[in-house]
Amino acid sequence: MTAAAPLPAGPEGRDLYRLVEELYPLCRSITGDGVRQTLKIIQRHAPIDIHEVPSGTAVLDWTVPREWNVRDAWIADPSGARVIDFRRSNLHLVSYSVPVRARMPFSALRPHLHTLPEHPDWIPYRTSYYDETWGFCLTQRQLEALPPDGEYEVCVDTTLEPGSLSYGELVLPGETEDEILISSHVCHPSLADDNLSGIAVSAFLARHLGARARRRHTFRFVYAPGTIGAITWLAQNRERARRVRHGLTLTCLGDAHPFTYKRTLAGGAEIDRAAAHALAHSGLAHQSIDFFPYGYDERQYNSPGFRLPVGSLMRGRHGQFPEYHTSADDLSFVSPERLAESWTVLATMLDVLEGNGRYRNLAPDGEPQLGRRGLYRAVGGTDIPGLQLAMLWVLSLSDGEHTLLDAAERAKMPFRAIRGAADLLEQHGLLAPV
Amino acid sequence: MTAAAPLPAGPEGRDLYRLVEELYPLCRSITGDGVRQTLKIIQRHAPIDIHEVPSGTAVLDWTVPREWNVRDAWIADPSGARVIDFRRSNLHLVSYSVPVRARMPFSALRPHLHTLPEHPDWIPYRTSYYDETWGFCLTQRQLEALPPDGEYEVCVDTTLEPGSLSYGELVLPGETEDEILISSHVCHPSLADDNLSGIAVSAFLARHLGARARRRHTFRFVYAPGTIGAITWLAQNRERARRVRHGLTLTCLGDAHPFTYKRTLAGGAEIDRAAAHALAHSGLAHQSIDFFPYGYDERQYNSPGFRLPVGSLMRGRHGQFPEYHTSADDLSFVSPERLAESWTVLATMLDVLEGNGRYRNLAPDGEPQLGRRGLYRAVGGTDIPGLQLAMLWVLSLSDGEHTLLDAAERAKMPFRAIRGAADLLEQHGLLAPV
């Protein structure tokens, strides 16, 4: 008899980690060359298209902003020493800071400085996309070491000019136009878990699925800046978005926290059940939480005008761990093992979605005689092997209404065992898809 | 930005308590001058109408009984001492006792005496509305002190004659004919918690709502004797009763027990959810229990012929605390603080009902750009203020199907915070009622 389909064979954790490492130094924001370079590096793993949407384009309720790029940024203290320097960490500069070149006393500089007093050695990550200002992020210890007297020199050598917003997209056509959307935000500078981990896992999933001979769903991978990127994609794909049957945003998938799956707004969507099932059978610590309208781009996809059933998989929850949005979210905060676990959990979820469906038992009156088809043990005893029980579950629920995932949930068996039993029954003419 | 609507500013607990004190000495029953005087005292606080329904009027399956009034009632022992005297406590006389003036031995008197052996210093409260008899209630110690020999003299100087049943009613018109019914029973003699507490809280709610410039619902306050009074009101308002969208009976609201909310028969009505929400956010101990067809007039309102969604709010549960229906339910059993808490919880529930509704997000595709409308913080960090989160919840759920109460429940935020966010969004043209 056919054994249950094996777990998807995934990439090595070290390959996932290497991609995170490669992307780490780039200075990303919601626009600019850092995003473009990031997308080009992704292209080495999966053949994504890079789209450029001009500044000023109206997208839903928003407008694509001017493009932001950084040449240099620093603060020199009264002695002339460059005490804060963008080249040492791109987190030092508030994202979308407008250009400035000025000398000023500490009192004038101080309102532009951001620190984390409770973590005196970490640099915070701050943005000011829609308010024209500038600022620097530094450690609390750096702040305390700044002399109060004398004149400081500030250089923010940035450009904020008409350009474009860049995003990446890969469509893997399937047997149907029903789509599965995998979306990852690409707008954060040197933060490893948020979201180079999500980008890396997504890129390797795209490569894996692209290599498949057969896909039931069409898969769409989107790599776009948070909020404005997802809004731009939605604005440009209003009709195509209606085909999304299941979706996920990916974030913070490399840290050591247990998994958290955030459900779609309605809850109870097939992606919600697939996620719960894959996590329950992963043997890994996890929780599922209800949707809330804050977090990453699941906010946009689930908005009233679209209501796409998009959940979110993460390990650490945004805003819930101290390293979040600080320089402590560095390469030591993520690991090859956790990245590989995340890939496997996601691949299992996608296999559930790909393999699920409604079937009809073709010998529905009583149980078919499996024994004469060689599908049942010969000598009756007290227990029953798993595959036979899986077949009985599939036969019992295949009434055209229940799905294979229903069977897996009720049987408390991994989906791939139920899917394997269904394959065997189809081969023996006992089962047909509805 | 607008802050969330504040908690309703309520009356002082001492004003509620003073009304309880004023009503306490009166001898009420299901008819008679005690009820009439009670209603007149309520009129000083809220402009209720007093309705009189003649004895003999057919009301649903019942008939309005003859009116009962008491001039005097006492028992004199063989020495001639008035050992039991209605003038000392109106609980001494079984309510609706028929007139009697007779001399009898203790053995003949004994079957007419009611005590509480387990609480030897308390007088029980007993009624005999539909069985023509008479009786006295006394403490166990009084009973034990009665000499067994000699002749007793009994005086029950009552009248039971054609008259009328009195009830009070106040209608506060609103923008719609949809009604909220607040019903309190007024048939108990000197029992403070049951139900002078309910009457006092109701009267102050009526005054508060009457002073409002704008009411969405029409409010109807009913003050009627238990069972026969509610039945009489229903009989005379068959059609108007159909307009009741939400209702509450009020009882035992001045004692120190945690709150108990008893759900409507169907459960899951909007009043059930409003009550659960107000209690959950009150910070006070509480429980919700399922409907059962015993208790106060929620029985009548929820009957199959009407099925009005009427729940019941109480603190101590009828029959579940020892002081219930005894002389221990006196002025020391209730307190200004507890009465004021009850008023606030009820006012919060009513505000939920008044403020709830379905809305439509007018920028439903993705999130609207709150920042350019001055509704969002400028510099992005790791957390989000409550009002912004409340706006995101309202925008996210305002699809014409979910209500603001749905949003408050899912957000685990007080309704007034959600309502405040909705007001702000309406002002900015982002939200409209359905």
Next chain:
Amino acid sequence: MTAAAPLPAGPEGRDLYRLVEELYPLCRSITGDGVRQTLKIIQRHAPIDIHEVPSGTAVLDWTVPREWNVRDAWIADPSGARVIDFRRSNLHLVSYSVPVRARMPFSALRPHLHTLPEHPDWIPYRTSYYDETWGFCLTQRQLEALPPDGEYEVCVDTTLEPGSLSYGELVLPGETEDEILISSHVCHPSLADDNLSGIAVSAFLARHLGARARRRHTFRFVYAPGTIGAITWLAQNRERARRVRHGLTLTCLGDAHPFTYKRTLAGGAEIDRAAAHALAHSGLAHQSIDFFPYGYDERQYNSPGFRLPVGSLMRGRHGQFPEYHTSADDLSFVSPERLAESWTVLATMLDVLEGNGRYRNLAPDGEPQLGRRGLYRAVGGTDIPGLQLAMLWVLSLSDGEHTLLDAAERAKMPFRAIRGAADLLEQHGLLAPV
């Protein structure tokens, strides 16, 4: 006032046990004289019909097999001693063993021997209905005592010839054609709990119900071999099967385990609720478990082509206790007391199904005045007797949609109390069936 209907008066446990004793020695299988004799003994208690279905008859996806009978079976060791003998225990022979008469060394015999190493004194029960082979079951100690050298003689003197499959059936007509099906498997040899206990309880239920003057449902009792027998019955009663509104399979009802009720496939059927109710009010330990497509003939009845709402009542769960399908399931494993308890629980379930229904309160507006009909206590106090509360529950829920079982569940009262209250209300013209 009428008291609540009493618990059904059942048979003595010793009478149930005596039937188990009488049936115990017979060698049953899925066909053959042992089944026929079993059915004839049942006829002494309940007037069942015995049906014979010829070998070779096509039944759903199956074919009625040849009939199997045993004249003798033994193994003689090299010394000629009959070390394993069917006449000492019919479990020694694998059911449906084909005839053999041969001499062979131990090495050739060994693959035909089945033991339970973990229970060295017990004989296992094994079958080989559809694979033409033979075998013996013996204790592990017997196996270990067999000398390894020399020649063994094996005699399996069975017949496997065209004949018929036998099953018993009793139909007790009721006022409606809606049927309650009680099905027990009769294919096991000397195993007391599985399933002589089920057969005995079923036979005494049939006798009890047959003696009733009035039955609302038509009752159908089926005594058939497991799997192939139920499939044969379904094949021959395709149309009649559609009338089954509620059903139960009975098994393992004499042991000392707590009750287990296994729900129908859909769950939430009236039989599921009746079972849960009867068990909850039995005062006996019990659990309810969801359907799974393994076990006894509930598998066939619930199959997609029929979907009959058939649950299963058992004490020990098949495969979950060590004595299951071994010689330790003997007469000492079952007791009169447990059999009688099982009978009572089942009779209570059936009474719920018989007595349940939707009613209409004929005085639905408010509460009817029970007092003037003599249905309510005269003097009001703080509590209320159970019968009055039961009447209030029935009146409150009798809106043509709720059932009496709904009322019993919500009231947390035994169904017979609610049913008694409904009878009283019907007598007083306050209630009518829908």
